[in-house]
Amino acid sequence: MADIANKKSEPEAATRSSTRVDKAEIGRFLARNGILVAFILFMVGFTLANSRFLDPDNVMGVIRSSAILGVMALGVTFVVISGNLDLSVGSMMSFSTIVVLDLHDKIGPTLAIPAMFAMTLCLGAFIGFLVGYL
16 A cells, blocks of 8 residues: 555656756746847737737837937946946936037037037036046
């Protein structure tokens, strides 16, 4: 009788340990590739919600609208890697947009864009000084 009870519990123990291994492997996979899995799930979900989501015009529109933020994120990456944290990047983007739009009507685009770059550069240098030395 004792042999029969032991034989039944051995496969159950093997099943439990293989399930634990599978869960651990899934956890490691998600830790390494969680962003990619989330991206794919979002893509599938949005495509099911709207069949025109993966339309080439829509994809290009998304890429164009996120290009500016991508360039800004690239610049902020160097600040974060160096151990600093600068939260003024979004404010600087808004400031430069307001400056160029205001000056565009007054002096035209030929002078408004360089003036915006000069003003943003000066303000960025001032903020960098404050962050770095104070």
